[in-house]
Amino acid sequence: MKNNLEKLVTAYRNEIDLGLKYLRIPGEPSGLYKPMVYSATAPGKRIRPLLAFLTGEGLGVDHDRLRPAALAVEVLHAFTLVHDDIMDNDTRRRGLETVHVKWDTNTAILSGDGLMALAFRLLMETDADRIRQMGFEFSQAMLEICEGQALDVEFESRLDVTAMDYLDMVGKKTGRLLGLSCQLGALISDADESVAENLNRFGIELGQAFQIQDDLLEITSDTRNMGKSLDSDITSGKKTYPLILVLGGLSMSEKRSFLEFMKINLDNRKAILDVFQQKDIFTKTSDKITQLMNNALKRLDQLPLMATENLQYLVDMISKRQR
Amino acid sequence: MKNNLEKLVTAYRNEIDLGLKYLRIPGEPSGLYKPMVYSATAPGKRIRPLLAFLTGEGLGVDHDRLRPAALAVEVLHAFTLVHDDIMDNDTRRRGLETVHVKWDTNTAILSGDGLMALAFRLLMETDADRIRQMGFEFSQAMLEICEGQALDVEFESRLDVTAMDYLDMVGKKTGRLLGLSCQLGALISDADESVAENLNRFGIELGQAFQIQDDLLEITSDTRNMGKSLDSDITSGKKTYPLILVLGGLSMSEKRSFLEFMKINLDNRKAILDVFQQKDIFTKTSDKITQLMNNALKRLDQLPLMATENLQYLVDMISKRQR
Numbered sequence: 001m002k003n004n005l006e007k008l009v010t011a012y013r014n015e016i017d018l019g020l021k022y023l024r025i026p027g028e029p030s031g032l033y034k035p036m037v038y039s040a041t042a043p044g045k046r047i048r049p050l051l052a053f054l055t056g057e058g059l060g061v062d063h064d065r066l067r068p069a070a071l072a073v074e075v076l077h078a079f080t081l082v083h084d085d086i087m088d089n090d091t092r093r094r095g096l097e098t099v100h101v102k103w104d105t106n107t108a109i110l111s112g113d114g115l116m117a118l119a120f121r122l123l124m125e126t127d128a129d130r131i132r133q134m135g136f137e138f139s140q141a142m143l144e145i146c147e148g149q150a151l152d153v154e155f156e157s158r159l160d161v162t163a164m165d166y167l168d169m170v171g172k173k174t175g176r177l178l179g180l181s182c183q184l185g186a187l188i189s190d191a192d193e194s195v196a197e198n199l200n201r202f203g204i205e206l207g208q209a210f211q212i213q214d215d216l217l218e219i220t221s222d223t224r225n226m227g228k229s230l231d232s233d234i235t236s237g238k239k240t241y242p243l244i245l246v247l248g249g250l251s252m253s254e255k256r257s258f259l260e261f262m263k264i265n266l267d268n269r270k271a272i273l274d275v276f277q278q279k280d281i282f283t284k285t286s287d288k289i290t291q292l293m294n295n296a297l298k299r300l301d302q303l304p305l306m307a308t309e310n311l312q313y314l315v316d317m318i319s320k321r322q323r
Numbered sequence: 324m325k326n327n328l329e330k331l332v333t334a335y336r337n338e339i340d341l342g343l344k345y346l347r348i349p350g351e352p353s354g355l356y357k358p359m360v361y362s363a364t365a366p367g368k369r370i371r372p373l374l375a376f377l378t379g380e381g382l383g384v385d386h387d388r389l390r391p392a393a394l395a396v397e398v399l400h401a402f403t404l405v406h407d408d409i410m411d412n413d414t415r416r417r418g419l420e421t422v423h424v425k426w427d428t429n430t431a432i433l434s435g436d437g438l439m440a441l442a443f444r445l446l447m448e449t450d451a452d453r454i455r456q457m458g459f460e461f462s463q464a465m466l467e468i469c470e471g472q473a474l475d476v477e478f479e480s481r482l483d484v485t486a487m488d489y490l491d492m493v494g495k496k497t498g499r500l501l502g503l504s505c506q507l508g509a510l511i512s513d514a515d516e517s518v519a520e521n522l523n524r525f526g527i528e529l530g531q532a533f534q535i536q537d538d539l540l541e542i543t544s545d546t547r548n549m550g551k552s553l554d555s556d557i558t559s560g561k562k563t564y565p566l567i568l569v570l571g572g573l574s575m576s577e578k579r580s581f582l583e584f585m586k587i588n589l590d591n592r593k594a595i596l597d598v599f600q601q602k603d604i605f606t607k608t609s610d611k612i613t614q615l616m617n618n619a620l621k622r623l624d625q626l627p628l629m630a631t632e633n634l635q636y637l638v639d640m641i642s643k644r645q646r
Contacts, residue, residue, distance in 0.1 A: 121459060135447040147352055
């Protein structure tokens with residue numbers, strides 16, 4: 001079973017890559033379409049379209065009927081990356097220069113907008129009775145992703161961010177699109193409303209778990225790439241999950257001192273890690289990841305066996321890649 | 324008849340303003356929603372939702388069923404303004420500071436994205452059999468608006484822009500959204516496919532006519548506001564319709580000289596106007612406006628009487644306001 005699923009995932013990835021390559025995007029005006037093609041075809045793990053395919057098929061939908069929605073969620077993802085990279089001033093993405101660096105900010109704004117329009121157009125190619133609801137959920141998710149991004153920025157200048165605030169933020173910024181991908185697969189099938197909503201929650205919890213895992217890796221990893229990104233997180237005041245736990249019991253002035261201490265010790269990672277270690281933050285963070293992941297997986301019990309197996313396999317695969 | 328239509332338009336405008344005010348946009352995160360509300364409720368002529376209402380009703384649709392689509396096109400319009408203002412570096416819009424000036428560029432990018440998502444969500448509230456096609460046309464129009472913006476920017480650095488290139492560009496940048504507004508009204512009704520497409524063409528030609536009229540007013544107007552915007556058009560190399568006609572018969576080096584001549588004479592408007600006058604550009608431009616307007620109005624002959632009267636009235640009203 002696992003072996004077959006592994007082959008299937010590889011086949012679907014190839015199909016998605018091909019689909020993204022042949023989106024019937026015109027060549028002109030090249031100022032719009034070249035950066036759109038560049039972003040849409042940049043290498044990626046294709047988690048979101050895989051979620052849409054494996055959920056929908058697990059619920060009995062014919063593979064071909066799922067394709068437009070699967071491509072739509074990946075193009076929507078590409079849109080969020082292009083605009084986020086401008087806002088976060090990131091220079092590299094998926095091994096390539098970001099659009100606003102390779103071209104300029106205006107080009108990145110415009111081609112991001114174009115990707116968003118294209119994503120919606122792709123979705124509307126779906127043949128499904130609940131297409132209106134799919135469109136509604138798609139745009140609602142898009143709005144929540146914007147909320148997540150706004151909260152992430154807002155948190156940078158706040159000292160009172162709680163673990164719950166954080167979970168809400170990453171649930172929107174990262175989780176909702178994973179949830180949407182599953183939800184669309186379910187809405188194309190004849191599954192109940194409640195199944196679609198349950199799968200949305202599954203995706204949100206999965207996203208929360210992955211994001212916390214990212215935060216954890218970033219602080220514990222020794223690789224230069226991760227290190228750089230940690231430096232910029234510390235400088236900008238980004239509120240990661242481990243940091244929120246460290247700050248948790250402190251007074252306002254203690255919080256300020258600790259953030260200052262981290263900035264001063266950018267080149268002395270060990271001094272920072274020792275504090276996290278003393279407060280047992282890494283264990284607490286791992287426990288939270290496990291808890292969220294278990295909650296997410298428990299939701300799969302309510303699904304038909306094939307959908308459960310499909311999604312369990314995907315979760316397994318992503319978890320391994322992240323470690 | 325006209326008198327009643329006048330009252331109706333005023334009533335609908337109030338309704339649209341109220342609709343925009345009560346969009347059920349949450350308060351938090353304020354970094355996203357405050358600028359969204361600010362842009363969506365900024366004063367405006369509400370041409371696009373009026374087109375949707377008057378087209379749809381003229382084709383027999385109940386007023387209430389048109390509301391979500393009418394609000395959707397206005398919110399989509401607000402989105403384009405927020406992002407265009409960043410790209411064009413405009414500081415004022417609809418009598419207010421632009422979002423990227425009042426807040427910052429990141430906020431303007433994000434709240435523009437939010438408006439785009441909201442526009443789709445509103446559209447998806449429409450109760451219509453052809454909702455899938457409406458969603459497809461909506462996103463296709465959005466993509467064409469992006470194309471128009473990309474072409475407008477591209478033209479700034481080009482000397483070989485023809486009148487046809489220009490018409491294609493403004494047809495996309497300005498006309499397509501007017502066309503879409505009519506088209507959605509028709510798609511909610513039980514009118515034929517061909518009626519919807521004909522109305523789309525009507526909107527495109529109308530947009531082309533209005534945009535050329537804008538270009539003409541900008542160069543002939545004496546008001547300080549218009550003058551400033553002409554200065555920035557000349558400096559950036561913007562290809563307006565009258566300018567394209569002036570450049571039409573010239574060699575490459577003559578074109579360069581003339582653009583240089585305009586830059587040098589920014590404060591000597593008369594010297595510039597004299598050249599346009601000598602070449603009879605203002606008459607030729609007016610003739611083109613009349614021709615496009617007549618083409619547009621001729622398309623209304625194919626509609627039921629009520630739709631024709633509604634749209635003729637609206638065209639009349641907009642033309643007068645622009646003069």
